[in-house]
Amino acid sequence: MNALYPMTPTYHLSLWQKRQAAMLYYYSSQSYLDALLPKIEELIVMAEMLLERRSILDPLMVSERWGVRDTAANWSTGGFPALIAYRQSTMWHMAKRADQCYGITGTNQCAHMLGEFSMQWATAEQEKAFRERANEVFSYGFKIDGVMERGWNDVIFWVIWQQVKGHFARLPKFKVHMDIEGKTGEVPPRTGVYVSQDDPLGALQFAWTGGGEGMWKTLKECKTFNDIGLDALKTLGRAGLWGDENGLARFIEQSPYKGVFKESYFYARTRVQVHSFTECPCKWYFVELLEGEFEDSDPDAMADAPGSEPQHPPRKASGEPCPHAGWWFSPAREGSRQYFRDGAIFPKLEGDYGYTFWLWSPDQSRPTL
Structure with missing residues (x-):
């Protein structure tokens, strides 16, 4: 059969x-x-x-x-x-x-x-x-x-x-x-x-398949592991390869390629990354x-x-309800940062033309008294 x-x-x-x-x-x-x-x-x-x-x-x-x-x-x-x-x-x-x-x-x-x-x-x-x-x-x-x-x-x-x-x-x-x-x-x-x-x-x-920036539309060479990358993969395993900073540091110290890792990068992952890949043509x-x-x-x-x-809520105009309780500010006035409850109506700042736009503040901490 x-x-x-x-x-x-x-x-x-x-x-x-x-x-x-x-x-x-x-x-x-x-x-x-x-x-x-x-x-x-x-x-x-x-x-x-x-x-x-x-x-x-x-x-x-x-x-x-x-x-x-x-x-x-x-x-x-x-x-x-x-x-x-x-x-x-x-x-x-x-x-x-x-x-x-x-x-x-x-x-x-x-x-x-x-x-x-x-x-x-x-x-x-x-x-x-x-x-x-x-x-x-x-x-x-x-x-x-x-x-x-x-x-x-x-x-x-x-x-x-x-x-x-x-x-x-x-x-x-x-x-x-x-x-x-x-x-x-x-x-x-x-x-x-x-x-x-x-x-x-x-x-x-x-x-x-269509147009675009010329060289970008063709298939490129395959980015894959070289011998150092394969050795790191074998040593640390797939799950811990890039997430185990301590394991990567030990790999650098114990690897026969130790002399290659001369660069003084802060993270072991970056040091291994620089030397772990190569490119080669292939079929896809x-x-x-x-x-x-x-x-x-x-x-x-x-x-x-x-x-x-939490995700940042979108900006809101004066007269609209507050979609998320927290600290908001308006570029229309310096020092405008204030706390609004859910559903509170955003005010129009005095002297501003048209609408006043309110933005979610990057700083959500309560001011120190």
Whole structure:
């Protein structure tokens, strides 16, 4: 019977590969990209309010030596356009997804530009709040870029998994199509995730069939373990490979490769990571995401499932009810931080034009009397 009807070969993803595939599909999804736009727009509104309120003080901040360098007008001329360009770039990418066109966002450019301009025209609390919110947006956008650049190896996937595993308490189901093959250096036959045909430790990749930033759309070389990485894996085991800092430190001291670990990095994981990987060309299988189908719960992710830690509530305008009890502040007035109960109506601050916007305060501690 088996001789007449041979079984079709199958490729079963390991748990680690399933996690990688889940993250790649999530961060490359249209819905994830679409959610970046309102985050950028919220940051733009926050910047506009800060600039409007501080512009009246600009003449007092002009320096004979530095000119207008530390003024709101200077930041508005040099830093603010980076936010507008970031929004426009995101809107372009959102529209091009219909053509199977993918690419990196303007996150890095915007982060770099904002880092070049002083915010000494704002109060310390305003600057801290703005930069914390900006870093949240950039961290969100960098996830997209990491997928598109194919820059994640096994340890980077592990680090990101520790940060986001609460969103994947139930892993999606996948099907590996051994009849749909890709090859390093070539445009893949289908848009989606690909797994190395013969290296179960190689990092998975996302690739696409449409246009985009030229070199990024082809399948890259497989990022996999070299001899040092394989030795570390054998010594510490899969579960403790990147999470056991003490074990990694002992591996460095006892390893025959001890002489290689000369760099004075602070973390043992970083020292091992630098020397544990190599890249090589390979053939790839297409990994299909089965929409609406899920695996059993991932025990490692359940402990960090949504709800285990608070999320920042969205900004609210004056006249709207408070969605979450806590400390809020408005960029419209220095020292506006105050406590609001659930359902309390956010007030309009005197002298402010239009609405007053209230933001969740990064500092939720009660002031010391």
